[in-house]
Amino acid sequence: MTSNNSIIYVVDDEVSICRALGLLLKSHGFRAETFTSAVDFLAFKHPKVLSCLILDIRLPNINGFALQGMMAERGIITPIIFITGHGDIPMTVKAMKAGAIDFLAKPFTDKKLFDAITIALSKSKVQNKDQSEKDKILRRIKTLSPRELEVFNFVVQGMMNKNIASKRGTSLQTIKVHRGRVMQKMQAKTVTELIHMAQKAGLTAS
Amino acid sequence: MKSKIKNKIKAPLLKKVTRINLEKKIRYQSDELKSKSGQLRQGANREKLGFNREKEGADRERQGAKREKLAEEQIHIRTKAMESTFDGIFIIDAKKPDFPIIYANQSFYDLTGYSKNEVIGKNYFLLYGYNDNSRVYEEIKQTLREGKSFQGEMLNFKKNGEKFWSLLRITQVRDKNGITTHYVGNKTNTTLMKQRDLEIKEQREELLHVTRVGKLAEFVSSLAHEISQPLTAILSYAQAAQRLLKEREPQLQEILQFIINDDQRAAEVIRRLRYLLKKTKPAFESLDINVLINDTVSLIMPDVTARDKSIKLELFTNPPLIQGDRIQLQQVLLNLISNSLEAMESSKDAHELSLKTSLKDKYTILVEVKDSGCGIPEGNMKKLFTHFFTSKQDGLGMGLSISRSIVEAHGGHLEAENNHDHGATFYFTIPIDLKNNR
Numbered sequence: 303m304t305s306n307n308s309i310i311y312v313v314d315d316e317v318s319i320c321r322a323l324g325l326l327l328k329s330h331g332f333r334a335e336t337f338t339s340a341v342d343f344l345a346f347k348h349p350k351v352l353s354c355l356i357l358d359i360r361l362p363n364i365n366g367f368a369l370q371g372m373m374a375e376r377g378i379i380t381p382i383i384f385i386t387g388h389g390d391i392p393m394t395v396k397a398m399k400a401g402a403i404d405f406l407a408k409p410f411t412d413k414k415l416f417d418a419i420t421i422a423l424s425k426s427k428v429q430n431k432d433q434s435e436k437d438k439i440l441r442r443i444k445t446l447s448p449r450e451l452e453v454f455n456f457v458v459q460g461m462m463n464k465n466i467a468s469k470r471g472t473s474l475q476t477i478k479v480h481r482g483r484v485m486q487k488m489q490a491k492t493v494t495e496l497i498h499m500a501q502k503a504g505l506t507a508s
Numbered sequence: 509m510k511s512k513i514k515n516k517i518k519a520p521l522l523k524k525v526t527r528i529n530l531e532k533k534i535r536y537q538s539d540e541l542k543s544k545s546g547q548l549r550q551g552a553n554r555e556k557l558g559f560n561r562e563k564e565g566a567d568r569e570r571q572g573a574k575r576e577k578l579a580e581e582q583i584h585i586r587t588k589a590m591e592s593t594f595d596g597i598f599i600i601d602a603k604k605p606d607f608p609i610i611y612a613n614q615s616f617y618d619l620t621g622y623s624k625n626e627v628i629g630k631n632y633f634l635l636y637g638y639n640d641n642s643r644v645y646e647e648i649k650q651t652l653r654e655g656k657s658f659q660g661e662m663l664n665f666k667k668n669g670e671k672f673w674s675l676l677r678i679t680q681v682r683d684k685n686g687i688t689t690h691y692v693g694n695k696t697n698t699t700l701m702k703q704r705d706l707e708i709k710e711q712r713e714e715l716l717h718v719t720r721v722g723k724l725a726e727f728v729s730s731l732a733h734e735i736s737q738p739l740t741a742i743l744s745y746a747q748a749a750q751r752l753l754k755e756r757e758p759q760l761q762e763i764l765q766f767i768i769n770d771d772q773r774a775a776e777v778i779r780r781l782r783y784l785l786k787k788t789k790p791a792f793e794s795l796d797i798n799v800l801i802n803d804t805v806s807l808i809m810p811d812v813t814a815r816d817k818s819i820k821l822e823l824f825t826n827p828p829l830i831q832g833d834r835i836q837l838q839q840v841l842l843n844l845i846s847n848s849l850e851a852m853e854s855s856k857d858a859h860e861l862s863l864k865t866s867l868k869d870k871y872t873i874l875v876e877v878k879d880s881g882c883g884i885p886e887g888n889m890k891k892l893f894t895h896f897f898t899s900k901q902d903g904l905g906m907g908l909s910i911s912r913s914i915v916e917a918h919g920g921h922l923e924a925e926n927n928h929d930h931g932a933t934f935y936f937t938i939p940i941d942l943k944n945n946r
Contacts, residue, residue, distance in 0.1 A: 316737050316741070318737075318738065318741040319737060319740055319741050319744075321741070322740070322741040322742075322743075322744035322745045322748065323744050325744065325745065325748040326744040326745075326747055326748040326751070328748075329747075329748040329749075329751035329752045330751060360733075385740075387732070387733035387734075387736040387737055387740075388729065388732075388733055407736075407779075408736040408737065408739070408740040409736055409739040409740035409742075409743045409744075409771065409772070409775045410740070410743075411743065411747070411768075411772070412744070412747040412748075412751075
């Protein structure tokens with residue numbers, strides 16, 4: 303496990319759990335950041351490195367599930383490992399459905415924890431890769447002129463040039479020129495590739 | 509849909525008392541009539557036996573005959589009344605040594621299963637001689653010997669051995685000299701009432717049991733949580749220390765391993781305990797909230813009456829159905845009602861507790877339990893629903909926290925606030941069952 307440039311976040315309202323997990327993570331060579339409330343965690347500036355979050359479900363004010371929602375809104379993307387002192391099944395199901403990596407009932411051994419962290423970090427790697435790719439595509443889209451953007455949208459919806467032309471009320475030739483520039487600016491070799499890009503950027507349903 | 513029913517529940521006892529009074533009155537009147545008619549008949553006989561005061565005599569005789577006819581008519585009516593009552597009525601001749609029954613109405617035969625031949629001329633106690641209730645019969649005899657009327661409820665057997673509960677009253681009929689000539693017995697079949705009482709008692713006990721189990725489960729669950737927190741920390745501290753020591757200090761390593769093992773043993777105990785008391789999944793069904801409230805009120809009514817309080821129901825007519833666990837919701841209602849009763853205990857002026865259902869919006873039913881008791885001190889408001897918080901001397905502090913978790917498991921909310929005048933209102937919401945509506 304490459305632990306040098308990754309951060310493990312811990313959010314638990316109990317100080318001694320934060321401290322103990324912090325020590326345990328550090329003893330394994332991880333960088334650990336611990337928080338006793340959801341608010342503190344949200345206020346933290348999250349560097350773009352591999353990471354995962356060990357999150358207690360029952361927190362005062364903003365609970366684990368609520369925090370999960372708020373992270374999505376704010377674009378904080380990191381895999382979550384839920385931990386709880388109440389081992390109830392409905393909650394486990396809810397957590398797993400919401401995309402959690404694992405659900406650990408307290409107390410848990412370091413083996414269980416680090417198994418989950420390994421999975422979480424490999425997911426984080428994929429997430430980060432996806433994210434940087436998405437950022438790259440979005441940056442390219444920003445270079446499109448309003449007309450090119452319009453043509454781009456029609457093309458990724460699978461429309462033919464002549465249909466776009468009749469819809470826009472311009473000549474087929476003009477559309478072809480716009481389309482060529484779109485392909486060039488987006489660095490796409492084929493229409494299929496362009497559609498994939500749109501999907502990765504979350505612009506069309508995959 | 510917008511109209512509301514207002515009705516007050518009074519103790520069902522009231523009905524019973526009025527009926528008993530009425531019966532007493534009828535019995536008294538018919539006894540009175542009997543003795544009057546006896547006097548009249550004596551008078552008429554005396555005249556027939558030849559006190560010959562002619563003019564007056566003829567007049568008197570005519571008058572007497574008229575009165576006698578009137579009295580006979582009255583007797584006829586009263587006898588009819590005795591025959592038509594549901595209660596078994598019997599008359600015992602007190603002057604004969606074996607106290608034989610000389611009269612019994614049809615209801616008595618129906619009630620006991622004996623025929624006229626088997627009853628008339630027999631001793632009442634012989635009739636029931638074979639059951640084991642002899643203590644009751646000794647008590648009856650003793651009471652009557654002392655010249656008092658007897659009243660008591662007892663288990664009897666019909667001729668075919670079938671059990672029935674009855675309320676027996678025996679009163680004396682005395683002549684002018686105060687000598688007891690007859691006993692009049694009145695037997696009311698109370699089997700149905702008794703059954704209903706038993707059913708209510710059983711339901712209450714079942715509910716209490718569920719509540720106790722629920723309390724224990726909730727207690728264990730929160731205890732488990734409280735303990736698993738430090739256990740988690742201990743385990744992580746020990747494993748971090750092991751890691752930091754790596755291959756050094758074998759003795760310390762061993763000690764750390766002991767700590768880890770015992771930590772996990774404690775965790776296992778808690779896990780098993782929690783598993784043992786795992787709450788069974790609530791059994792959801794379609795429910796009418798008003799029916800639920802009425803059922804619960806009838807369960808707690810004995811308590812309400814005993815405390816000299818009353819419950820006012822303001823129930824929304826034909827409420828939409830909800831999905832819920834009957835027992836659990838009853839538990840919530842029972843908890844809120846008994847809290848309210850306790851809150852009203854200290855103030856003498858507070859008598860009425862009101863239960864109200866209404867539509868909060870298209871999707872939600874609102875249930876309010878309002879009392880006029882001592883209210884909730886501002887400082888307690890926030891802690892009201894937390895585990896182990898209680899303002900009662902012998903309270904566990906589980907009732908309201910369980911109630912809240914039940915309501916929340918039903919997709920609703922339970923809140924409390926003080927009223928403007930006095931007392932407090934607890935209210936909870938329950939979502940309407942949108943799939944299952946009339």
